[in-house]
Amino acid sequence: MSLLAALIALSFLIFFHELGHFLAARFFGVKVEVFSIGFGKKIIKKTYGDTEYALSWIPLGGYVKMKGQSDSDPLSQNQDPDSYTSKSPLQRIVILLAGPLFNILLALLIYVGMAYGDREVLLPSIGEVQTGMPAQSAGIMAGDRVLRINGVEVKSWFDMAEKVMEAQGRLTLMIQRGDENLEVGVIPKMIERENVFGEKVSVSVIGIRPSGEIGVMHYGVWDALRLGASQTLSSSTLIIQGVQKLISGVVPTSEVGGVISIVQVMDKAQESGLVQFLALVALISINLGILNLLPIPALDGGHILFNLYELVTKRTPSESVLYYLTLMGWAILFALMFLGLYNDINRIVGG
Template identity: 25%
Template sequence: MVSSVIWSILGFIVLIGVLVTIHEWGHYAVGRWFKVKAEVFSVGFGKPIWTRQVGETQFQLAAIPLGGYVRFLDERNGPVAVEEQHRAFNRQSVYKRFAIVAAGPAINLVFAWLLYVFIYSVGVAQPKAIFVVDNPASAVGQAMSSLTLSTQADNLEQQAWWITQIEGRDIYGWQGVSQALVQGLINQRASLNLTLSPDVTADSPQQLVYVDLPIGQLNINDFSAESLFELGWTRYLPSLPAKLDRVIAGSPAEQAGLRTGDLIERVNDDWVISWQALVAWVHANPGQSAEITYRRDGAEFNTWVQLAELNVNGERRGQLGASVYQDPELIKQYQQTQQLGLWAASLAGYEQTKALINMTLTMLKRMVLGEVSLSHLSGPISIADFSGQAIQSGWVQFLTLMALLSLSLGILNLLPVPMLDGGHLTYYVYEMIRGKPVSEGFEMAAQRVGFLMIAGLTLLAISNDLLRLSNG
């Protein structure tokens, strides 16, 4: 628990620090290009905890890591020397001011695209999206029942299928499946077209079939990681020998004398046919004692183990405290690598960025219309939790989360809400059309309304965070 909190704090600081720095650098760089004087470049709000003067700009880290700002020379903030008035922000043309303000959100969108290009260029192996039908009467079961392939098993539930595309877009892993489902739900699709292959261990599919998967039973307001499998499919996992990899210190496995490399053969004289079978038995017997027969260095040994008892979402579950050894050659058959050349990665990054922008805008529109619950809003607690999980899962997951949040930051800042960049851009558009700026009184009143809106949404997002935590 303590370590997960530390990882969450670390991940949050790194994530927000990078995204805020990129955002404010956009304002700063374009402002400097137009010769506007930047007095302060701050990452964070509140009291500075570190400062450094570089030329005419003070760079600083502040105590509250929830944003940042660039303070340009501006006559509205105080007197400006006559010889520097031409470098004040308020003295610039409306088009220059528009460009300076728009640069922050724009650089966040570009940064997200660059992250996706980098991820696609480097290429990372990940598990294929392979499933078996676990309920023939379900949406997946009914969609699959019409298939009459020679490769289809006599029992529909025994055949494994590899999802290679959804709606014509290549799918790499269950994360891609989840994104496609969410996008379909947001766009109110009744079904999605899946391209499947029974060649689950091939480098590329040799046979392809197409099914229309109805998704009407899913509700976007209740969608979660578990919802993905309410359609009637289950992740396919290759059968693994019950050979131990890591044994957790202080666990029942260590107390029973089990070590890395031990192959568990029997439990209470019942043969263990796979790691999955062992896990099923462990989960079903919390707190129970059993005799385990295992093989080590060619010799057979016996030991007694008393399983620990966990409470997982209100369900009692046993725990042994060891992970399984995964043969790299076996696992490789069930993985795929998405590695593209620079041009192809650039196009793929663009398509991913475009898809996520469209999905975000549609989601926001439906929230405003009351068609989607505001419970989907996430605040700093959830972001910290996601950051901690991502940074522990690997750099690809962390950069993917960073790209998604960079997109969100860019889009949200472009909304025409006072106090946000989009609010200022709205004023500038008005000024371009009317030839004069909005009145100072109107802008001050709008700022107060904008503050109340942002404060209210922030409190709502934090409430959602706390509710998620309380619900596990």
Template identity: 35%
Template sequence: MELLAGIGGFGESLWSYLIPFLFVLTIVVFFHELGHFSVARWFGVKVDVFSIGFGREIFGWNDRHGTRWKVSWVPLGGYVKFAGDENAASVPDREKLDAIPEDQKADLFHFKPLHQRAAVVAAGPIANFILAIVIFASVFTFVGRQISTPLVGGVVDGSPAAAAGFMAGDRIVSIDRKRVDSFEDIQRYVSTTTSTMTFGVERDGGQLTLTATPQVNEITDRFGNVHRVPQLGIQHGGTTEVVRSNPVAAIWQGVKQTGFIVEQTFAYIGRMITGRESADQLRGPIGIAETSGQIATFGIVALLMLTGLLSVSIGLLNLFPVPLLDGGHLLYYAVEAVRGRPLGEEAQEYGFRIGLALVMTLMIFATWNDLSRLQVFSFLGGLFS
């Protein structure tokens, strides 16, 4: 009976996670592929397929330009397939391309000038960044964002802040010569580094400079997820209000929020490479689905903010110079620009195979993290013990 109850609870959780996950991922993937598609159409490229998802088609239609728009069964991505492509990764079908008459080559992606091909490829990640900025700006305009005065309300014993000499009542006005306007700015700067930081502080009407090195602490959220975050050890002691911004200011704040996510991502990768951070924080599709379901309990605004964060992450990931990703195509184009001719077919083929292996390895590792964190292996082991 306990097993049946567990399975029933899992089924309910599956749907509560799956629907928000599909909502978030579909929006992010659609705009990513729309970026590729729009710029390709602008340059007169013939597009055969625009797909959300992989595998067999669920439903679709043809537009007046002959493009097949479709939704497919496996909702873990999407693709735009240009005329002359061998597959969804835009690997050219050389035999088919060689057989194309000269008067038809003008409509094919692989015969377009180098700068146009690069623009089409870069348009996907750029569309993700634009989507994130629009989401953040819309939330900041219509809902607002929390602004807290940068006052220290207390200092945790034994923390870096205590060792540096911070005291309750201090007002932090700058970090590494960057202006601080809110307590959120402090959290933003501190959470991206474990390097020594210089703080400009106002105390009792005077100015002083303090130095401190954030330390990585484990934080457990309300859902039981453990996050390792660099912290200083100060507590907020000022007032907090929700402020709505005008659209122009909100756009700039959206740009800064997007930049902050990129900065955090590189900071995490840097800590991971240097051994100061574990790779078990990486999330795969299961982890993203779980997070989507948890965030959805806070409402649509929180889910939209997660959509913006995921959009930045996917845009940034696609720019990594790994063959198979957009960044890999751009790497090939950079080599082509330097050499004056493209890489040979064999070199490109080996590159795509290596890229596929790297992407699959990352996917498997992230999924393993998800299953380990959900204690799936312990649960399965318990069934047969």
């Protein structure tokens, strides 16, 4: 059942992506011939209006088939008023962007929904002050609770740690000690740590550890929006950096995963509860959106590139260039899919 839930969640992410394309296409008057979740033979199909809605046999993708647009034949053209190819380059770019943007919007909504209301957080209460570190020199003591940093309220240990790590120079901390509030100044120390990609990076620390005290904090609409936007931005940045590190060789190709890995991780996340599962769904949604913007001709990003060329130069790419670039794009895409599948099977066989 948990595996089924993971597949349903993945299918929903694909549905939301295709829904973006569908709504943008309909907004510009483009006829959508097929809206399918999954590939291959259609299990269920029903026609409403001009569109055939289908659930196909292989639930590992989906597609919107617009009139005049064909991934298998990039040279096909149709100049009917309700055709995709009859629209201006800018309109086509909006249609192409809508899918990835819907995935990022979905992630934002999930993060905001998770943040809104009462939630348990690790409080910014200090359990240990490390010897010889800036916090000790500033007079901070175990049992203190950080209320503000540079005048900005901190509600959780995560909020506080984020502000310390991003610090540039001296910090002013408002701390609660017993019944009194004290203001202390501290200059963070730069140390080297490994980031998520295994690289050595410099971060600011002051030398404190949490007490482990848990509290319930209320996040209103504005706080939830701010937190959701911040999380969406940081997740997007992490994925973009991951792609860059993969291209530059910092991250080995053996780390590339396919659909099997995605479903396995989603299945595992359910064991940690609904919150962890939703956080992972949001991250995968952002991943789906950003990867579709890569400038590979078989993806939305590649088609956007072609339309940008037409928008700037006022002429379409030559048929031979368009044809061979599209073939190259599909070759790259299939190579990445097979690499992910190979790594997935390797991990299963290797335990």
